[in-house]
Amino acid sequence: MTDDLFVRGVRTAARVAETSEGAQELAPRTTTNSSELRREVGAVLRLPEGGVLDPSDIDVEQRDDETMIINMGPQHPSTHGVLRLMLELDGETVLRTKPVIGYLHTGMEKTGEELTYVQGGTNVTRMDYLSPLNNELVFAMATEALLGVDLPPRATWIRMLMSELQRVSSHLMWMATNGMDLGSTSMMIYGFREREMVLSFFEKTTGLRMNHNYIRPGGVAADLPDGWEDDVSVICETVLERTYEYDELLTGQPIFRERTEGVGNLTAEEALALSATGPILRSTGVPWDLRRAMPYLAYDQVEFDVVVGTYGDNFDRYSIRLNEIRESIRIIRQVLERMPPGDYRVQDAKVTPPPRARIDESMEALIHHFKVFTEGFRVPEGEVYVAVESPRGELGCYLVSDGTSKPYRMHIRGPSFVNLQTVPVLLRGGIIADAVAVVSSVDPVMGEVDR
C-alpha cells in the first residue's frame, strides 16, 4: 500500500506542476477574432436592447505590440482572496478584463450531497464567510419549505435580528477593506473595531465568531443569552454614532470622492442584463430589495427604507452600503422592542432533538437525540428555490430532495459569483489604478464565488 501511495504521490506532483489554466485565460489579441473580442470587451454588446456600447468603439485593428496583458492576482492583497484578473492594458487604460476564478473551489455542493440536513448548515455557512448566518438562513428556509413546517414567531424574529446584525458586520468589513484599498488605513482599523463588537455578540449567542451553524432547519440552535437587549442596544448606539464619523472621514473627504465618483459606472440595463443584484443593482437606481419586494421572515412587519443610488458608480455603492448599515440598525431597534416570547425552535419531535436536560432523565430522549444527529430526519420528495437578500445580493438555494435524509442536490446561487461578471464592464476604459477600487466596490467574497 505504501508503494501505491508513493506512486500516486509522484503522479500528483507531476499534475501540480502544471499551473496554466489554458483556455480559461485571456487570449492575446492576435489570436482573438473580432467577434470574440467584442464578447470580451463587454457582455453588454449582447444586450437585447442593443446599442449600449457602439461596436465600432472597439479598436479591433489595434496592434498587439501596443497592448500588454498582465495578471492581477491570484496572490494580490487587494483582490479580497484569490481572485485573478487578466487585464489587457494600453498604457494605463484597461481595454479588456477577464476574471479567472476557481482557486478556492472545494466542491461544497458535492459535499452538501453527502451531509444530512442537520449537518448541512456547517457546510453552507463556510461559503460566504463574511455573512455565514445568511447562508444558514437560506439553507434552513429551503429545507423548511420542503418539510412544510411553520416556525414559531420568536424563531423568525431571532433570525431577523441575527441576519440584520450580520448585514451590519458584513458592510462594516466592506467599509474597512474598501477604505484600505483606497489608501485610508484608518478606516480599516475603525471598520474592524466596530465589526468586532458585533462578532462578540455572535460569540456570546452562538459560541463562535464565524461559521456558527446557529440557524438550523426548524429554528435556531439556542435562545438569545440573558441581557441580549443591552448588548444589542450598545451595538446599535455605537455603530450608528460611528457611521457619522465615517461620514467625516470618507464621505466628505475630497480625495475619497475624487477616487470614487464617476469611477466604474454601470447602467440599470447593464446591471439587469448581467443578473447583478444587491448594492450593485440598487446603485443604478433600481429599487430591488428582496426584503421589500418578496418579504420573507417578518420583513413585511418592520419599517425600513430601500437605499438606491443614481449613477451606478463606486461612490453610490459606498453610500448605499453605509446607509444600509443605518437601515439595518433601524430594523434591529424594532426587533428589540417587539421580540415575541415563546419557543425558539419548532416543537416537532421529527425535526427538533430533545433538550439536553431531558437526555439525563429519559432513555427515549437519548435515543431520539442520537437518531436526529446520526441519521437526521427524512425530507419529503420535491424541489424548491428559496432566495434571501444577503449583504451582497440575492442568495438563493435550489434544493432537490429524493425523500432521504440527505439533499439529492444542493445548489447555492452565490451573489458574488454572478456579480463578478460586472467587473469587465466596470473596468473597461478606466485606468489600472482604479481597478483595485472597482473590484473592491463589487465586494466579491471568494469563498462564495468558488464554493
Place this chain on the structure above:
Amino acid sequence: MTVVLPEVPRSPGRHVDEMAFPPRERYHDLVAAYRDSGFEMCVDVCGVDYLSHPGRDLPEGVSPGRFEVVVNLLSLSAKRRVRVRVQVPEADPVVDSLVDLYPGADAMERETFDLVGIVFAGHPDLTRILMPEDWEGHPLRKDYGVGRVPVQFKGAPGPR
C-alpha cells in the same frame, strides 16, 4: 405588449409562481417569450443529475431525461418568479445557450458545463470555470465518486 407563451407542460411549484417543462427544441423560444413578457433577469442556471433518482414528480407528457437544466427567471416589475426545467438526455447532453437572451447567464452556464457536463450550444466561451482546465470528469454527476484523502490506518480501505 402581450406575448403568447408557447404551449408546454406546466405545474405549480413551491415558492414559485409557475414551473414550465419545455422540450429541448422549444426551450430557447420559451425563455425568449418569457423575457419579452417582462422577466428581466435570469437569476440562476443550474444542472441536476437524476441518475439515481429517476422517478421524480413531473407533469404529464414530460419524459424524464438523466439531466435537468433548471433556470430561474425573475420579473422585477411583476414581482414574479418562474422556473424552467428542461430535460436533457444522457446520450446527447446539449441544450441551447441563453447568453444571447441574458448575458448574465454566461458564468452560470459555464459552471453548469464544468460541474455537470451539459454543453450549451451557442455559448461563446464554454470553458471550465471552477475546476482546472485539464480536469477529467464532471464532479456533480452522480457517477463521479466523492473524493477521499487516503488515511494510513492499519487495514483501512484504500482510496476509492
